[in-house]
Amino acid sequence: MMSVAVEGEALAELVRAVAERQDQTAFVALFEYFGPRVKGFLMRQGAIESEAEDLAQDVMLTVWRKAAQFDPGKAAVSTWIFTIARNRRIDVLRRERRPEPDAEDPMLVGEPEPSAEAHMATAQVQVRIRDAMATLPPEQAEVLTLSFYEDIPHSEIAERLGIPLGTVKSRLRLAFRKVRALVGEELA
């Protein structure tokens, strides 16, 4: 099996082939890798199978259409597709808008530290994030995972785990800081 870093770069190459040449073979490869993952992710978030199937197809179609917007210097392919799936889910299943900052906004207060955003999310760093997550204490990994998978407020996660809301928030703070620190350390 390819190392995950190589895999990440190979995925970025596939997106580029779609963007530059409308390469259908590359798209099929992306579809076969990400389709089942997007579907699994959506089902993990509570979507029923037919819903998840339709939405995963919709997400992959968006990948085809927006391939030229993918910037490998900014994010790994899996992160880019995660954000597409998240936004399509809010749009289609929840029927809401998702307010986001606009990079062109004259009001936008600029970047003092280009390092974090520019370096963090590339294909190689994605591997470090995975490694960092694997080193988290189980109770921190649990709340971090539930925060992404479960579409419920943190207060409900607290109830489910039988711990106070403050504990959920402090575990998340520790987990997130540890992931950021481990990745930052290796970059330095």
Next chain:
Amino acid sequence: MTVKHHPSEALLIAYAAGHLGEGLSLLVATHLTLCPHCRAAVAEAEAVGGAMMDTVAPVAMGADALSVLGRLDRPEAGAGAPPPVTRRRPASSPARAAPQGIALPAPLRGYVQDLSAARWQWVSPGVRQLDLMHRPKGRDTAKLLRIAPGRVLPEHGHTGLELTVVLQGSFTDEQGRFTRGDLAELDSDVNHQPIADSGEECICIIGTEAPLRFSGLVPRMVAPMLGF
């Protein structure tokens, strides 16, 4: 201008995961516009989401899934790829000056264009509000508030999360002093009473996860007017 009060990691993660309602997301997006530090944190939380997308148990697509190939049209031309965290919206209008010359961050301009032309509702002496989304009950809310200097927002508690972002002026409550860009995050069962404490009107946006409840007699009369 330095932002001093930031969202918790838990809130930034919930936003990155896509698990905040539209109202609270609007509050976070407004803060993010004014805080590059938290934008970087959200980008990192999205990378964590990407790592989870990589490692989730895949579920096989239906047998005819690749029929999607028949629907492939020409991809959009890629003029200056926008980053994934800041999905470009259709041509946002230029920042317009509001009554006091306050310019609205782009996320808010999707809901209100001109503060002086908007229909503000009276809440209490020196306090007016503008509902930004007319929502069915049970969803989160977002409202703009204008609080005259020295005035106090009616004391209130709330059943869910309450967020406030200052756009102009400042207020002080039990947690400290909040100025432009600062985000106040209050969990349920916290009562607080912000007071506009500078010489100019305080304009802030306030969002709640669930209906606010007011304590005290006068606030109980005010609550229905606020429509919380």
